[in-house]
Amino acid sequence: METPSSRERRTIRCAIYTRKSSEEGLDQEFNSLDAQFEACAAYIASQKAEGWKVVPERYDDGGISGGTLERPGIQRLMADVDAGRVDMIVVYKIDRLTRSLADFSRLIDRLDAANCSFVSVTQAFNTSTSMG
Structure with a gap:
């Protein structure tokens, strides 16, 4: 009989998306995009037992309003989503x-x-579960 520990857990490839609407501070060595990325990476690490793993690609949009989807980072991310990556x-x-x-x-x-699916690490919103 197969037990949960003997089954191979599915890897969930997680892409982190960050955005900051103003360019202020983006030239700093550690900026808001980096802080968002680190918080998301830490959250993904906390879900490692569930098979979550960060993809190597970064999807950042610095200095771009969230009022439009015409952003290079979100466009690349959605192309990778559509491609099943x-x-x-x-x-x-x-x-x-x-x-x-x-x-x-x-x-x-x-x-x-x-x-x-998508999850917000600071808000109770997670589309990967029916309760999310």
Whole structure:
């Protein structure tokens, strides 16, 4: 009989997305994007037993408003989601992903179509579970 410990756990490829709307402070050695990334990476590390693993690619948009999806980082991220290279998007706060409810709805539809989930590490929002 197969036990949970003998089964190979599925790896969940986690992409971290960070955004900062102003360019102020982006030239610092350690900036807001880095802080968001570290918080998300720590959260993913806390889920290691569930198979979560950070993908090597960074998806950052510095100095770009969240009111549009015309951002290079989110475009690359969604292309990788559509291509099946990402299972979970991890953000510091939901508003890092988008500030538009209509765009949020479109993103969720795209994630669902690609069997991809997303989680906000500072808010109780996780689409990978029915309770999330």
